[in-house]
Amino acid sequence: MNVRKFVNMARKYTKLEKLDSTIVREFIDKILVSAKDRKTKTQEITIVYHFIGAFDFNKAINQTKKEDKNSKVGVI
Structure with missing residues (x-):
């Protein structure tokens, strides 16, 4: 994993107005x-990003x- 390379790549697109296939290919491996699943009729989708691999955004959000x-516990 190379988070630094991923972040540097993402910085190029901080003012992104339109997402196109070129940008998607740059981020997604x-x-x-x-x-x-026969019971739920659902499928799991995993997106593998360049430099950082499969990243679980829901897990990261919950952790944050x-x-x-x-951090708010004990603050007066």
Whole structure:
């Protein structure tokens, strides 16, 4: 994983007005789609990014919320 390279690449697009296929290809290495679950009729999609691999955004958001909540504990 090379987070620094990913962040440097992302900085080029801080004022992005339109997403096109060239930009998507620059960020995404591959997209994996699982077989359909017969019970729920859903499929899991994993996006593998260049430099950082598969990144779980939901996990990162939840972790950030926990850290924010914990940092407020004990603050008067």
